[in-house]
Amino acid sequence: MTAGSREKQVTDGVLSQFVLHLHPKRVPEETLRFTLSFGLGGISLTLLVLLGISGAMQLMSYEPTVQHAHDSVRAMYGDSNISGWFRNIHYWSSNLLIVSMGLHLLRVLCTDALTGGRRLNWVVGTFMLLLVLLICFTGYLLPWSQLSYWAVTIFINMAGYIPVVGEVLTAPFRTGGTAVEVGQGTLSTFFVLHTGWLPLTLSALVLLHIWLIRKAGGLVTKDAESRNRRVAVKPALIVREAAVGLVATALIFLLASFFDAPAGEPAMVGVSPNPVKAAWYFMGVQEMLIHFHPVFAVCVFPALTCIAFISLPFWQQRLESPGTWFGGRRGRKLALVAAIGGAFAATILVAYDAIGGLDGNGTEVPAMALVSRGWFSLVLLGVGLGAGFLLLTRKKHYLKGEVILAAWMAVFAWMVTLTITGIWFRGPGMQLLFPS
Ligand code: HEM
Known part of the structure; x- marks a missing residue:
C-alpha cells in the first residue's frame, strides 16, 4: 500500500467516524421515507457548510471599510478572480437557506415532531432561526451598496419603534455622524458579528441540534411498533443524506455559475432610493408597518408571535398520528382552509388600505391609529382565535392539536402574502402597484 492511499484511508476513516457519530447506530426504517x-434539515446543513466555505474564501478580497467595501466587492468579478464565484455561492446559499429552513420548521410542525422528547430541540431550532436571520441581516450591509445601506437603515429605524428600549438598542448602530445614520462603526460591528460571533454560536447550536436528534433516537415515527422496526444507519441513511447534500451543492454551483449576486450602486448617504425596501425576508414586517400602528407592527405582534412560537411544544397537543403530515386527511383539509383564510385576510387588508383605509383617505390621527390599528386588531384577533378554537373543537370535534396547527398555517399564509405584496407589488412611496 502506498503512503498516499494509506493517508486517504485514515482521512476517510476519521470522516466516516465523525459522520457516524452524529447518528444513532440504527434508525426506524419508516424515517427513511423521503416524504x-x-x-430539508440536510439541505439546510449543506447550505450552512457552503456558506462557511464561500464566506472564508471571500475574506481574501473583501475590505470592511466604508471607503473600499463596495469597490472590493466589485473587484471580485475582475478577470482571473475566483472570489466572484464564491460570492455568488454565498448569495444563493444564504437566500435558499432561509427558504429551506422555513420549510424545515414547517415540516417539523406539520408532522408533530416537536412534542415529547423533541421539545428542547424545537427551542434550539428557534434560536438557530433567529441567528440565521441575524447572520443574513449583518451580511446584507457588507457590500455597502445603495440597496444594502438603505435596507439596513430602514430596519434599524423600524427597531427604533420598540417602546422604551428601541432608541438605546439601536444607538450603537447609528454611527454615521448624525443621529439616524449608519456608518463605519456599524459596518465594523456587523463585519465582526457576521464573520465571527454569530457563525460560532450557530455552529455550537447546530451540533447540539444534531446531538438532540440522535438522543431522540432519530426522526419522529407513527407509533411504538414502527419505532422498533430499525435498520443500520450505514448505508441506508448515509447514502440518502449524501445524495441530498450533493444535489443541493450541484444546484448552488449551477446558480452561482449562471447568475451573479447583485452588487448594485455604491451607498450614497443622504440620497435614498424610492421605495426603500428591507431585505426580502423582513418585507412581511415592513408591510405590517403600512397597515398597523408601528408599536404593534414591529413590537407587539412580532413579540407575541415569537413567544407563542418558541413555547409551542409546551402547549401544542399531540396529533392523532405523529409522523403523518397534519396528522391525517381531516387535519390536512382544516390546515388548507386555514391557510387560504390567512392569505385571503391579508389580501383584503392590503386592498382595503389601498382604497383609503379606516377613515376613507388614509390619514388617521396617530392617537386614533394606536387604538384602531393596534388594540382593536389585537382584540379582534384574540376573539376570532378563541371563537374559532371553541367552534372547531366543541362543535366540529377536531382535535385541539389539529386546530392549533391550522391556526399556525393561517399565520404563515398571512405573512407569506404580506411578504409577496411587499416584494413585488409596492412601487415608489410604497404605493400598491402591479409589476410591469
Ligand atoms: C440552520 C438551520 C437548521 C439546520 C441545519 C437543521 C438541521 C436538521 C436536521 C439535519 C434534522 C434531521 C433531518 C430532517 O429533519 O430533515 C433536523 C431535525 C429537526 N429540526 Fe432542524 N435544522 C435547522 C433549523 C431548525 C429550526 C428553525 C427548527 C424549529 C424551530 C428545527 C427543529 C427541528 C426538530 C424538532 C427536529 C427533529 C425532527 C424529528 O425528530 O422528526 N430545526 N434539523
Missing part, C-alpha cells in the same frame, strides 16, 4: 422530511 417525511424531504431532506
